[in-house]
Amino acid sequence: xxxxxxxxxxxxxxxxxxxxxxxxxxxxxxxxxxxxxxxxxxxxxxxxxxxxxxxxxxxxxxxxxxxxxxxxxxxxxxxxxxxxxxxxxxxxxxxxxxxxxxxxxxxxxxxxxxxxxxxxxxxxxxxxxxxxxxxxxxxxxxxxxxxxxxxxxxxxxxxxxxxxxxxxxxxxxxxxxxxxxxxxxxxxxxxxxxxxxxxxxxxxxxxxxxxxxxxxxxxxxxxxxxxxxxxxxxxxxxxxxxxxxxxxxxxxxxxxxxxxxxxxxxxxxxxxxxxxxx
Amino acid sequence: xxxxxxxxxxxxxxxxxxxxxxxxxxxxxxxxxxxxxxxxxxxxxxxxxxxxxxxxxxxxxxxxxxxxxxxxxxxxxxxxxxxxxxxxxxxxxxxxxxxxxxxxxxxxxxxxxxxxxxxxxxxxxxxxxxxxxxxxxxxxxxxxxxxxxxxxxxxxxxxxxxxxxxxxxxxxxxxxxxxxxxxxxxxxxxxxxxxxx
Ligand SMILES: C[S@@+](CC[C@H](N)C(=O)[O-])C[C@H]1O[C@@H](n2cnc3c(N)ncnc32)[C@H](O)[C@@H]1O
Numbered sequence: 001x002x003x004x005x006x007x008x009x010x011x012x013x014x015x016x017x018x019x020x021x022x023x024x025x026x027x028x029x030x031x032x033x034x035x036x037x038x039x040x041x042x043x044x045x046x047x048x049x050x051x052x053x054x055x056x057x058x059x060x061x062x063x064x065x066x067x068x069x070x071x072x073x074x075x076x077x078x079x080x081x082x083x084x085x086x087x088x089x090x091x092x093x094x095x096x097x098x099x100x101x102x103x104x105x106x107x108x109x110x111x112x113x114x115x116x117x118x119x120x121x122x123x124x125x126x127x128x129x130x131x132x133x134x135x136x137x138x139x140x141x142x143x144x145x146x147x148x149x150x151x152x153x154x155x156x157x158x159x160x161x162x163x164x165x166x167x168x169x170x171x172x173x174x175x176x177x178x179x180x181x182x183x184x185x186x187x188x189x190x191x192x193x194x195x196x197x198x199x200x201x202x203x204x205x206x207x208x209x210x211x212x213x214x215x216x217x218x219x220x221x222x223x224x225x226x227x228x229x230x231x232x233x234x235x236x237x238x239x240x241x242x243x244x245x246x247x248x249x250x251x252x253x254x255x256x257x258x259x260x261x262x263x264x265x266x267x268x269x270x271x272x273x274x275x276x277x278x
Numbered sequence: 279x280x281x282x283x284x285x286x287x288x289x290x291x292x293x294x295x296x297x298x299x300x301x302x303x304x305x306x307x308x309x310x311x312x313x314x315x316x317x318x319x320x321x322x323x324x325x326x327x328x329x330x331x332x333x334x335x336x337x338x339x340x341x342x343x344x345x346x347x348x349x350x351x352x353x354x355x356x357x358x359x360x361x362x363x364x365x366x367x368x369x370x371x372x373x374x375x376x377x378x379x380x381x382x383x384x385x386x387x388x389x390x391x392x393x394x395x396x397x398x399x400x401x402x403x404x405x406x407x408x409x410x411x412x413x414x415x416x417x418x419x420x421x422x423x424x425x426x427x428x429x430x431x432x433x434x435x436x437x438x439x440x441x442x443x444x445x446x447x448x449x450x451x452x453x454x455x456x457x458x459x460x461x462x463x464x465x466x467x468x469x470x471x472x473x474x475x
Contacts, residue, residue: 081422165353166404170411186353186376253422256429266429273426 002040004032008048012036015052020068020150021206021235022226035070039063069153073226076119078171079126081253083272084219089130091269092248096216097135099246108142114215116239117223118147118200121158122167125190127219128197129180146212148203158200161190205235214244221252229260236261240277249275282398283307283324287317287331287344288360293385297330300387306394314339314347321351328397330390333361333369333380342372349376354404356397360385438463 004012013026024031036051043063045051055063079085093111101109115124124147135141149155168177168188181188203209205223218239224232240263243249249264250272251257257264257275264275284306288294294310301308309324311317313335320326329348333341341359348355356378361369369380379393445451445459 081419169353185374186349254418254425256425258429258432266426266433268426268430273429 001033001037002045002048004029004048008052011052012048015056016067016071017228019064020072020204021228021231022071023228023231024071036067039066039070042066065152069151072149072151072154074119074151074154076122076222077167078122078176079173080123080171080221081272083253083270084221084250084274085126085130087250087269087272087274088127088217089134092217092274093131093134096248100216108140110142110144111217112144112213112215113146113217114212114219114242115145115147116205116218116220118149118158119151119154120163120167121147121154121161121198121200122163122171123147123219123221124158124198124200125161125180125194126171128194129176132194132197143197145198146215147198147200148205148209149200150202150204152202155200155202161195163188206231209238210241212242214247215242216244216247217250218243218247219250221250222255224260225252225255232260237263240264243277245277247276251275282327282394282401283309284328284330284394285309285311285317285320285324285326287311287314287329287335287341289313289332289335293332293360297385304391304394313337314341314344317344318347321347326352326355327401328378328394329355329357331357331359333359333365333372342368342375345372345375345377354401356401358390358393 009026009029009032012032013024016022016024032048036048039045040048040051043051043054045054051063055067058064096111097109100111113127115127118124124145128145131143131145132138147155147158149158163181164187168181177188180191180194182191203212220235220239224235227235236257239249240261253272257266263277265278266273266275284301286294286297286301286308288297289312291312294312298308298310309320309326311320314331314337317329317331318339326348329344331341331344335341339347341361345357345359348357353376357372357376359369359372359377359380361380361382363382366380366382369377373380378397381390381393441463442460445456445463448456451459
């Protein structure tokens with residue numbers, strides 16, 4: 001495997017930070033070497049400097065995208081941490097529906113939910129299934145479920161809604177698996193009724209995203225952990241702007257906003273915590 | 279002794295015997311079924327890592343059906359199909375349905391042992407990964423409880439600090455009142471022991 005020199009390490013780490021906000025520990029050179037090795041051999045690069053220069057100057061950004069796919073950690077699972085989905089079902093959605101249901105029965109209830117680093121889609125599909133089970137009369141609602149991620153590979157898999165047996169076995173209860181997925185060989189595909197509820201697209205959270213509009217619930221879990229403190233602060237300030245005044249923010253179970261964003265207050269419900277704007 | 283149990287399913291007694299002998303000699307634990315029906319009975323009763331099944335057998339349970347049954351019972355069971363050269367297309371179809379591999383007759387044992395070894399390695403890596411992710415889940419949920427408590431606690435303390443600041447900034451109120459109010463605030467919300475002077 002091609003070795004990375006200390007100078008190249010600096011260059012590549014800075015470049016990765018510039019394109020994705022992801023901060024990689026420069027003391028872990030093997031991390032750069034192993035994660036980028038397939039791109040190195042695909043293009044037959046002779047050094048990491050060459051990889052860097054090609055990626056930077058190339059106009060169609062194919063190498064840049066491959067680098068993002070390679071260095072992003074897409075680790076996720078259905079119903080990750082369970083707590084947030086109980087929270088959604090028993091508290092956030094009932095409260096939201098109360099707050100959003102218009103006086104006139106002719107009007108629909110609008111709900112917008114965003115999975116801000118949706119990875120391969122498990123988080124958003126878990127949200128969609130929770131909604132489906134909670135709201136029997138779906139036609140009375142206009143529900144927008146958006147999943148975004150910086151990794152093209154992750155967005156593509158999320159859009160296909162196709163998972164292998166190992167991805168399925170993690171977190172998904174058997175009855176939901178049977179009810180909402182179709183099996184073919186070793187892989188499972190989400191059924192159209194759920195697939196039709198969601199939408200995925202590519203988005204870099206380091207860039208402005210105010211054009212997405214305001215959301216009632218934002219899931220921004222296990223992505224800010226890859227960013228530096230100033231980048232986290234910027235991100236959660238932008239998220240505050242994208243959240244309805246009475247909306248809810250959910251972050252990863254081992255994350256904290258202390259020292260990051262004073263605009264939010266944490267609140268407890270059963271086994272989990274959610275945030276609202278002050 | 280290798281840590282792997284193999285179920286051999288074949289209607290030909292000669293092949294059955296030969297497979298059993300060779301595999302046992304290699305140190306595998308071997309179970310035998312004479313056809314798909316017997317195999318179907320064995321699955322729920324025994325722990326099986328790998329199934330080695332003939333593709334074509336008499337009756338309505340052939341190799342493909344054995345594959346389906348095995349995967350339904352436990353998706354981590356790996357299935358290798360044994361086929362005649364003429365039915366390689368069917369074997370390829372079977373691989374799309376989740377078979378690990380296929381071997382053409384006559385069986386080349388070196389090839390078989392190599393594939394079994396690969397499967398054993400893969401299964402041990404899988405087990406290792408599962409152990410690791412379980413360990414990570416445990417660590418993560420313990421950390422989550424701690425962090426959530428700290429997060430709520432911190433918000434409470436921040437709120438109290440703000441309230442104290444408001445009290446102290448109030449120029450209208452006499453200092454002793456302020457001190458009393460602040461002490462009340464500290465005592466009420468946070469079991470902090472306040473020693474009388
Ligand atoms: C560990 S996954 C989290 C998935 C899911 N939210 C969860 O908690 O299970 C982190 C995801 O963040 C994405 N990511 C990293 N940097 C990003 C950025 N700047 N903008 C958007 N997504 C990013 C990665 O591609 C990856 O899919």
